[in-house]
Amino acid sequence: MTALTAIRRAETAPELAHELNGILHLLTCGSVDDGKSTLIGRLLWDASDLYEDQRETLERSGRTAGGSTHPDFSLLVDGLVAEREQGITIDVAWRYFDTETRRFVIIDSPGHEQYTRNMASGASHADVAIMLVDARHGVKRQTRRHAAILDIVGVKRVILAVNKMDLVDWSQERFRAIESDFRELTLRFGFREAIAIPVSAVTGDNVARGSDAMPWYSGPHLLEHLEELPARDTTPTGPFRMPVQMVLRDGIDFRGLAGTVSSGCVCVGDRVTDALSGASAHVLCIVTMGRDLEIASQGQAVALQLDTDIDVARGAVLSVPDSKPTVATKLEASLVWLWETPFDPRAGYLLRTATDLTPISALTITSLLDLETLAAQPAQTCTVNDIALAGITLGRPVAIDTFGANPATGSFLIVDAVSGATVAGGVVTSAHNGAEKTSGATFQLTREMLQKGLCRDLGESEDERREFQRRANEAALLLHAAGIPVKLEL
């Protein structure tokens, strides 16, 4: 075999069609000023297999900055003409690139305050978020706002990219100060991992390669860190859940419940329950085209054939009998208002959960989250980009989980019944059946408890009594938000 045929053989070998191990969804948040588009562009430029026609377009657009010419990396990501003309990134944009072993999905979201909704919707798809700050300005209120949004929609891993290190003379001192602010900030949230990396998107330092300019930094560069992160968790965790999308039929014999396993796994022979009707049956067969499966795990799209025909339709959530979702008519939730039209208590709204659509009989905004101070301010209404705590009463029961316990069956959209618009997206913090007596599970927050701690500095004056009431409400709201049903006994 000549060398040439050997190469040819290798080029056409089937294993070249290799599949990548997992997908990492990466949210980038920050504003134009922080150099976000440049950072993503640099990542694509250095780390991915950009096509030559794309490279040429960029090199032609080269901009001269500080004596040297760099391609304008931001052109790789600023998509729509309207946006390019305005020089800002409005909508969430999706980019894809592969390294040797991994698919990266970059979810590029705008950072400005007027686009909180875009960021929240982008973040809901992310496994990890890069928060971008300018090294000259450090952690700002915007960074706090971003962290709060990420926390609410369930992002567990965050990276602070301290950009433009070249403009602060690669100063370790500067970086350490920002890093320490960041640590303090992230401790307030439920992140599983938070790391700060000093980078320069323009020069490429610590983006897809190390940095000679910053020998004092011994941590991983950005791409290195991203490649080491665990990809989307597809190992089954949590109890089995499968929201039923539709019923498939074939002839008189086949009735299959089609859906994607949203958590845990199910095996042939397992007993499954529909929480809404209370009916149970055993799994007879797990059907997919080509072959039947013995087990279906989180993330797999299958059809389940049961041994007895229980009356289950779209909207049902199949589970194991000993760990069912809650059948609820009352929900407490955090939500982000996504639509230009503000909340209107007289409007008709619907709740879209995994596969169910339920009329909302009452939607009550109880407070707005001040993203600056992270405190809840009592409120009755909300509008676009607001993050609100709300109570939802449903016209009929729905099978649902809390987001903390089970994200896929604990998140929802609020839909305008007339226009069909998605007006809000949210997470369930507590779910209960309105008819139930909740006394057993409800936490009683009493005057004595507050006097001992939170309010011990308060006396009996009018102002102090008001402050006492405010703190009590605040504590109750926070407990509510954390998913703990609470009753104030004052």
Add this chain to the structure above:
Amino acid sequence: MTAPFSHLDLLEAEAIHIFREAAAQFRKPVLLYSIGKDSTVLLHIARKAFWPQKPPFPLLHIDTTWKFKDMIAFRDKTARELGLELIVHVNEEGLKRGFNPFDYAPSVYTDVMKTQPLKEALDKYGFDAAFGGARRDEEGSRAKERVFSFRSPGHRWDPRRQRPEMWNLLNGRLGVGETVRVFPLSNWTEKDVWRYIAREGLDVVPLYFAARRPTITRGGQLLVLDDDRLPLQEGETPQMKEVRFRTLGCWPLTAAVLSSATDIHAVVAETLSARTSERQGRLIDHDQSGAMERKKQEGYF
């Protein structure tokens, strides 16, 4: 199964999920079948999503009458073998008036022979949802496309009316006069499409494989002559060259590439090491800057 899923498994499961959500939520969906590799993957996943049932919707092909003969043969064979209803729609008026891809600017031709008849067909049959194989990685303005892409009455795409999509919740409740385009392959790349075709052993139009074909070079692009309707310019003499296509459309508007990849594995290998993006071969996109965005606002897929 304990092995972690590969990215193709995840993409396939996501596409099945989207198909089922759309079929459950919309009254009368249709699958826009354009015969190419993306449509091939789209149709295969549609079959998986509803198995053992047949996909609960017909296929719709907007025929400009300028598709390669091999494409039409492949289309008819596919529909026949799978036992699916195939609707073929042609803009007869445009045809009578002689709109063709070489006397008219690509943007005008595409509007008359593709965009208008697509809207016509959707209205004629009352389809409220149309599945398409568009991918976000194809072009700049598609990078922001939703999985459920809403169209106002008149099929116009208004960026401000698009709904935010969170988690994997898909809201398909339509307002008055609204319709929707559904893109189950949103998160796929060109490479994934080929890897998947290889993995699943799918049949594709033979034009994707290299063969000696009659070609001319025009405007720096290699065109394959599928019949004698394209008037040759001075100095153009057809030459036999070993070429294949990365993307398929109307033959006078789709450029071929020199290649010796004659089977699926060679095509995958070539795709994985490609140095230019596939849309390079689509003459329509070079017509004007922001071409795709404009076409989309006018109702193009």
